[in-house]
Amino acid sequence: MTNILILRAKKTNDLLDKVLRQQGLTPLFCPTIDIKPIINIHPRNTEKINWLVFVSKNAVIHSQDFFTAPLKSLPVSFAAVGPGTAQALFDLGVNTVLYPIQETGATALCALFKSEQIIHKHILIVQGAPERPTLRDRLLQLGGLPESLICYQRIGMRTLPERCNDAINTKALKTIITTSAEGLCYLLYATLPEYRQVLLSCQLVIIGHTMMQLVRELGFTGPCRIATDASDPAILAALSMNME
Numbered sequence: 401m402t403n404i405l406i407l408r409a410k411k412t413n414d415l416l417d418k419v420l421r422q423q424g425l426t427p428l429f430c431p432t433i434d435i436k437p438i439i440n441i442h443p444r445n446t447e448k449i450n451w452l453v454f455v456s457k458n459a460v461i462h463s464q465d466f467f468t469a470p471l472k473s474l475p476v477s478f479a480a481v482g483p484g485t486a487q488a489l490f491d492l493g494v495n496t497v498l499y500p501i502q503e504t505g506a507t508a509l510c511a512l513f514k515s516e517q518i519i520h521k522h523i524l525i526v527q528g529a530p531e532r533p534t535l536r537d538r539l540l541q542l543g544g545l546p547e548s549l550i551c552y553q554r555i556g557m558r559t560l561p562e563r564c565n566d567a568i569n570t571k572a573l574k575t576i577i578t579t580s581a582e583g584l585c586y587l588l589y590a591t592l593p594e595y596r597q598v599l600l601s602c603q604l605v606i607i608g609h610t611m612m613q614l615v616r617e618l619g620f621t622g623p624c625r626i627a628t629d630a631s632d633p634a635i636l637a638a639l640s641m642n643m644e
Contacts, residue, residue: 405567405602407432407578407587415632416577430564432557432586435528437462444549446474450521451544453479453509455535459526460488463551466526481509481535482607483629504608504629506535510542519543528552556586568595575639577605579630581614588618605638 403426410417410429420427435458444466446452452474454460460471460480467474472493479497480486482504486497498516500508523539523546531548539546560568567573568591576599578584584604591599604615605625612624627638 403572404428404575404577405430405564405573405587407576407580407583416635419632419636428563428567430561430587432583432590433580434555434557435462436553436555438529438551438553440466440551443468444524446476446524448522449476449524451477451479451518451523453481453523453525453535453539453546454485454489455481455506455525455527455532457485457488458528458552460485460492462528463526463549464492466549466551479509479513481505484631502628503610505610506532506538507610508608509535510538513539513542513544520545523547524549526551528554530554554582556582557590560587560590565592565595568598571598573598573602575603575605577635577639579607579635581606581611581618584615584618584620605635 404420406416406427406429408429409431417427417429446467464471470492471489472495477498478489478494480489480499482499483501486499489497498512500512518539519542521544523544525535525546526549529550529552531550536546536548576584576587588596588599600619601622602620603622603625604620605627606612606615607627607630609626612626615624625638627634
């Protein structure tokens with residue numbers, strides 16, 4: 401029986417899947433957000449841009465056709481919301497990236513920007529749609545001049561796959577792993593009302609303390625394990641704190 405629901409797609413040679421199965425658990429991968437790249441035919445001139453800020457790995461992956469040169473060749477400074485997104489930039493040859501380590505997300509990144517003298521600096525936030533305004537608003541408060549580059553769309557699930565419904569209906573589900581509060585919202589939306597209480601009582605593995613407040617507002621009452629970032633090793637470390 402499925403006892404761990406993971407709200408992302410399964411990867412090739414998936415470390416999370418491998419380790420959980422070695423521990424006798426049965427994970428089920430159920431992505432609740434579909435990523436649709438936006439086709440770009442007019443590369444962006446970055447001559448007046450001082451900073452490129454990436455909000456996710458998807459932003460790195462799907463933005464490369466939006467620029468006139470490879471990212472590593474652009475004469476700008478780079479920032480990312482967390483280690484996973486920064487690693488995606490490093491993998492493309494970018495040498496230096498500003499990113500938070502202990503706590504990820506817009507708030508943590510903006511705390512780092514306070515020492516970067518970004519007043520009147522042009523900052524291009526590379527992200528998906530629907531746009532999340534938090535990062536843009538906080539950079540404005542710091543005196544920066546942010547604007548957005550939308551390179552993909554996030555499309556939320558409307559109905560659950562049958563295998564996910566089965567896992568919830570049998571009440572075998574004990575733990576939900578998610579790197580996105582938005583993904584958790586779509587899971588609740590797609591679940592039949594009579595089965596939502598099963599979800600709300602599950603243990604959660606989430607990313608960062610900011611998400612903790614959001615999941616409580618959604619009505620989740622089970623214990624929360626907080627991973628330092630969205631990588632599989634960080635998630636496994638959080639999960640091992642209290643394996644049920």
